[in-house]
Amino acid sequence: MLIPVMVTVMVLFTSSSPREVYIDNRTNTGIYLNVQEKVFPKHWYEKHIDACTQPLAFGERGRMIRILNTAFAKYPDRVIRENLTGVYLFRSMKFYGVPYGGTNFRNYVYLASDETNPNVTDAFVEGVFHHEFSSILLRNHAPEFDRSSWMRINPPDFRYGSGGTIAIMNGEASLAFDHRLNEQGFLTRYSQSSLEEDVNMFAQYLFSDQWEFWSIVELNEKIRQKATLLISFYHAIDPEFTEDYFRHFYRRTAAR
Numbered sequence: 001m002l003i004p005v006m007v008t009v010m011v012l013f014t015s016s017s018p019r020e021v022y023i024d025n026r027t028n029t030g031i032y033l034n035v036q037e038k039v040f041p042k043h044w045y046e047k048h049i050d051a052c053t054q055p056l057a058f059g060e061r062g063r064m065i066r067i068l069n070t071a072f073a074k075y076p077d078r079v080i081r082e083n084l085t086g087v088y089l090f091r092s093m094k095f096y097g098v099p100y101g102g103t104n105f106r107n108y109v110y111l112a113s114d115e116t117n118p119n120v121t122d123a124f125v126e127g128v129f130h131h132e133f134s135s136i137l138l139r140n141h142a143p144e145f146d147r148s149s150w151m152r153i154n155p156p157d158f159r160y161g162s163g164g165t166i167a168i169m170n171g172e173a174s175l176a177f178d179h180r181l182n183e184q185g186f187l188t189r190y191s192q193s194s195l196e197e198d199v200n201m202f203a204q205y206l207f208s209d210q211w212e213f214w215s216i217v218e219l220n221e222k223i224r225q226k227a228t229l230l231i232s233f234y235h236a237i238d239p240e241f242t243e244d245y246f247r248h249f250y251r252r253t254a255a256r
Helices: 058-072 077-083 122-140 147-153 164-169 195-206 211-219 221-237 243-254
Strands: 009-013 020-024 029-033 052-055 086-095 098-100 102-105 108-112
Touching (some): 077 122, 098 164
Antiparallel strands (some): 086 098, 102 108
16 A cells, blocks of 8 residues: 655755755655756757746745655655656746646656646646656656557557647647547547557546546446556556555545
């Protein structure tokens, strides 16, 4: 059974950089606040992608640290330590002129939290972290993911789209559960944008406490098959990840 442990952090202020850095003492992961310099790959700032950010509001820092405390505690320390170098926090991020709630590159996750947006709840931000971190794990542990079996679950004539960015730009990035698509093995419309986004959406909800996700797992065989495949992937990364491990998050909330 998972016993959540809150992350202990310490703050470091450096005179050579405008950012403030919190270090997770358990995993040595940096959480970067007040980021005003360029931290994305160089080509992301070129005209086509045109990466733009705003620094995280001062009042959001404590909340974001608390959210990441909760998120980190859902992984064995080793998994975070070996696969996540740092998390960069912003008030907003835009790529291709489109706002993003999160993205990732190599072993870094980038998150945005606009304090004026009521939809950016604690649960939403935490879900984005798990969503993006699953992409890192897919890259770092590619042999453990059974891609062929995952693809066979999809309808025979189905083809994924051109990726999450195109889906967002085309207004096809709904994150709402779609019961018609559930029968085909997809949680949301956004899941159909790429295999990676399909996996990301499952990961986001595996680490959540949403009863609706598990009810969809029970009611739809294809959703159940994909959830089982992804749990097997996480189990290959660390044996502590089992179905009961993931269901614990929902059961703990339901018992309150």
